[in-house]
Amino acid sequence: MNNNTSLKSSSREKDNILLRIYRNPYFRYIIFGAILALIPIASGMNILPSSYITIMGSVMIYSIVGIGLNLLLGYSGLISLGTAGFMGLAAYVTGYLSVNVNAPFIVALAVSIFVVVLIGVIVGFVSLRVAGIYLAIATLCVSEILRKTFEELEWLTNGFSGLNASFPRLFGIQLNRKSTYFLIVVVLILVMMLTHNLVKGQMGRALHAMRESEVAAQAMGVNLLKYRLVVFAIATAYAAIGGALYIFFIRFSIPGTWTMALSLNILGAVVIGGLRSIYGTVIGCFVIFAIPDIVLKPLFGDVNGLQYVFSGLVVILVILFYPAGVKNMREDFFRLCRFLKKKINERKGKGEIQ
Amino acid sequence: MNGFAILLQIILRSLETGGIYALASLGIIIIFRTSRISHFAQGAMGMFNTYVAAVLVDRMGLPLGIGVIVAVCLAVFIGFLVDFLVIRRAKNAIPVTKQILTLGLVTIFVGLAPMVCGVDPLSLPKFIPTGNISVAGASLSYNGLLNILIGIIIMLVLFYTLLKTKLGIAIRTTASNEPVARLMGVPTRNVTLFAWAVAAVLGCLAGIMQAPSTSVTTGVLDTVQINALIACVLGGFQTFYGPVIGSYIIALSSNLLNYYVSSVWGNQLVYLCILIFVVFRPQGIVGKKVVKKV
Numbered sequence: 001m002n003n004n005t006s007l008k009s010s011s012r013e014k015d016n017i018l019l020r021i022y023r024n025p026y027f028r029y030i031i032f033g034a035i036l037a038l039i040p041i042a043s044g045m046n047i048l049p050s051s052y053i054t055i056m057g058s059v060m061i062y063s064i065v066g067i068g069l070n071l072l073l074g075y076s077g078l079i080s081l082g083t084a085g086f087m088g089l090a091a092y093v094t095g096y097l098s099v100n101v102n103a104p105f106i107v108a109l110a111v112s113i114f115v116v117v118l119i120g121v122i123v124g125f126v127s128l129r130v131a132g133i134y135l136a137i138a139t140l141c142v143s144e145i146l147r148k149t150f151e152e153l154e155w156l157t158n159g160f161s162g163l164n165a166s167f168p169r170l171f172g173i174q175l176n177r178k179s180t181y182f183l184i185v186v187v188l189i190l191v192m193m194l195t196h197n198l199v200k201g202q203m204g205r206a207l208h209a210m211r212e213s214e215v216a217a218q219a220m221g222v223n224l225l226k227y228r229l230v231v232f233a234i235a236t237a238y239a240a241i242g243g244a245l246y247i248f249f250i251r252f253s254i255p256g257t258w259t260m261a262l263s264l265n266i267l268g269a270v271v272i273g274g275l276r277s278i279y280g281t282v283i284g285c286f287v288i289f290a291i292p293d294i295v296l297k298p299l300f301g302d303v304n305g306l307q308y309v310f311s312g313l314v315v316i317l318v319i320l321f322y323p324a325g326v327k328n329m330r331e332d333f334f335r336l337c338r339f340l341k342k343k344i345n346e347r348k349g350k351g352e353i354q
Numbered sequence: 355m356n357g358f359a360i361l362l363q364i365i366l367r368s369l370e371t372g373g374i375y376a377l378a379s380l381g382i383i384i385i386f387r388t389s390r391i392s393h394f395a396q397g398a399m400g401m402f403n404t405y406v407a408a409v410l411v412d413r414m415g416l417p418l419g420i421g422v423i424v425a426v427c428l429a430v431f432i433g434f435l436v437d438f439l440v441i442r443r444a445k446n447a448i449p450v451t452k453q454i455l456t457l458g459l460v461t462i463f464v465g466l467a468p469m470v471c472g473v474d475p476l477s478l479p480k481f482i483p484t485g486n487i488s489v490a491g492a493s494l495s496y497n498g499l500l501n502i503l504i505g506i507i508i509m510l511v512l513f514y515t516l517l518k519t520k521l522g523i524a525i526r527t528t529a530s531n532e533p534v535a536r537l538m539g540v541p542t543r544n545v546t547l548f549a550w551a552v553a554a555v556l557g558c559l560a561g562i563m564q565a566p567s568t569s570v571t572t573g574v575l576d577t578v579q580i581n582a583l584i585a586c587v588l589g590g591f592q593t594f595y596g597p598v599i600g601s602y603i604i605a606l607s608s609n610l611l612n613y614y615v616s617s618v619w620g621n622q623l624v625y626l627c628i629l630i631f632v633v634f635r636p637q638g639i640v641g642k643k644v645v646k647k648v
Binding site: 073077079123126127129133134136137138140141142144145148149152260261264265267268271275303304305306307308309310311312313315316319320323 | 392440443444446447448449450451452453454455457458459460461462463464465466467468469472473576580583584587591618619621622625626628629630632633636
């Protein structure tokens with residue numbers, strides 16, 4: 001009898017440890033990364049077509065950028081339309097450094113992040129004093145300036161013919177497509193963990209206070225400009241990481257890639273995923289950047305502009321009818337289950353009475 | 355050509371492009387004032403209607419007048435549709451995401467245009483194909499003159515409507531305080547509906563005026579859209595005439611800088627100057643400062 005209880009309690013403890021590990025957010029992020037890493041393995045075993053590697057790699061790159069944008073939009077309510085410009089600048093700087101200067105991956109990445117964040121902070125410092133729509137317009141200006149610069153500054157960008165790059169060399173090892181994919185997975189997971197910590201930490205509390213009421217937050221001693229600037233800098237830094245990974249993974253960049261359409265698509269992904277949700281952003285990026293290639297193309301063939309109409313429609317429908325975004329889907333699913341169960345029980349009850 | 359003639363030529367050219375920007379920015383400001391939404395889709399909606407006009411004229415061989423009339427009617431319809439299907443239903447949306455609605459509209463129209471009208475670039479002819487007049491050594495095409503005049507006439511009609519008619523008063527009351535206007539019996543829903551139609555028509559006209567100088571692609575109004583938005587910031591979101599002034603300033607300064615300073619960096623310089631200007635005067639040239647209350 002006694003033996004039995006102790007066995008029971010020990011098994012419960014074991015359950016608890018497992019549960020605790022399962023509940024650990026970092027562990028979940030790692031599991032999520034492992035699932036993403038399965039895709040090239042699956043395509044190696046001919047379960048998935050190998051084009052999925054490129055598609056999912058791009059989705060993850062845009063997710064990194066989107067997570068930064070989500071911080072900005074979700075917590076400070078500011079819209080940045082300069083994402084594509086910042087990404088493009090990082091892509092060109094990294095590409096130039098690794099092709100022409102032969103700089104190692106880490107150095108090129110660090111330099112490009114530094115350059116982009118510097119520009120971002122200057123723009124932010126200028127435009128964040130004014131609330132409202134001004135950041136959107138200012139970043140739109142900057143994005144436009146950068147796009148025109150990409151077209152004209154041929155020594156850096158190779159103009160309209162485009163800049164070619166190769167897969168990165170990391171610690172003396174030349175990576176190929178699959179290993180670059182794994183590198184992107186690792187970076188994405190690190191970015192997700194970092195963002196998680198930022199949001200849960202002291203800065204996150206300040207941001208939450210700002211979101212509820214800027215005036216109240218100010219009264220509590222939260223420096224609005226400082227936190228807006230920090231969030232904007234983080235968003236540009238993530239955009240820079242995304243741009244650098246883009247040039248190493250896709251290995252080609254033309255000025256036409258870095259237009260407002262890209263900024264809009266990433267914003268759309270953030271909205272679909274749900275504000276202030278890390279996983280949601282990744283799912284949103286999957287919907288915007290992968291569904292058209294994976295689902296719509298085989299289904300409808302190569303219809304011009306279908307991808308745009310699809311993403312625009314999804315964005316509008318989500319804003320109008322499901323404003324909380326995909327992140328709410330799990331809870332809504334459970335709620336639906338409970339509701340159905342209740343209905344069924346009611347029916348049964350009625351049947352018995354009659 | 356002497357220096358003065360060149361300057362005059364630049365000014366005349368700026369009046370034409372400035373008019374196009376002004377039409378687009380008027381559409382943006384009307385929407386902003388009545389619906390409280392920053393209208394990023396002005397260019398995209400105008401582009402779609404221009405595409406339809408170009409298909410009718412270029413591919414079906416209809417006369418330009420009919421193409422324009424059909425496009426304007428379509429613009430009214432699309433304006434109604436957007437307000438009725440999307441904007442009206444967004445009352446409960448989160449304010450942040452409400453701004454992104456029009457960004458979603460942009461992607462829809464950019465995708466819809468090639469889907470409906472094909473990907474081949476089309477061209478739209480000028481109203482008056484040939485002929486120049488010369489003013490003190492500077493030459494201006496008849497079509498350019500027509501564009502300048504059309505722009506100015508439309509603006510005059512619009513401002514007359516806003517300032518003198520009953521409809522204009524309804525729009526202005528809705529713009530200054532929507533709930534109170536509704537309480538006072540102003541049919542704000544119809545005002546908003548009307549505003550969207552007007553904005554769509556203005557965008558469509560801007561597109562038709564812009565199209566002959568380039569080919570009709572999905573990006574035909576991209577620069578117009580961006581400059582019109584920036585003109586709204588420069589002129590201030592508080593008045594209806596601020597953006598018009600802003601539009602002409604942007605067109606003139608970018609043409610001047612492109613000619614006298616650098617044809618490569620001129621536009622970038624204009625944007626940079628505006629960015630710096632907004633820091634010192636965030637309410638724009640003629641705007642009033644909005645004081646945020648607790």
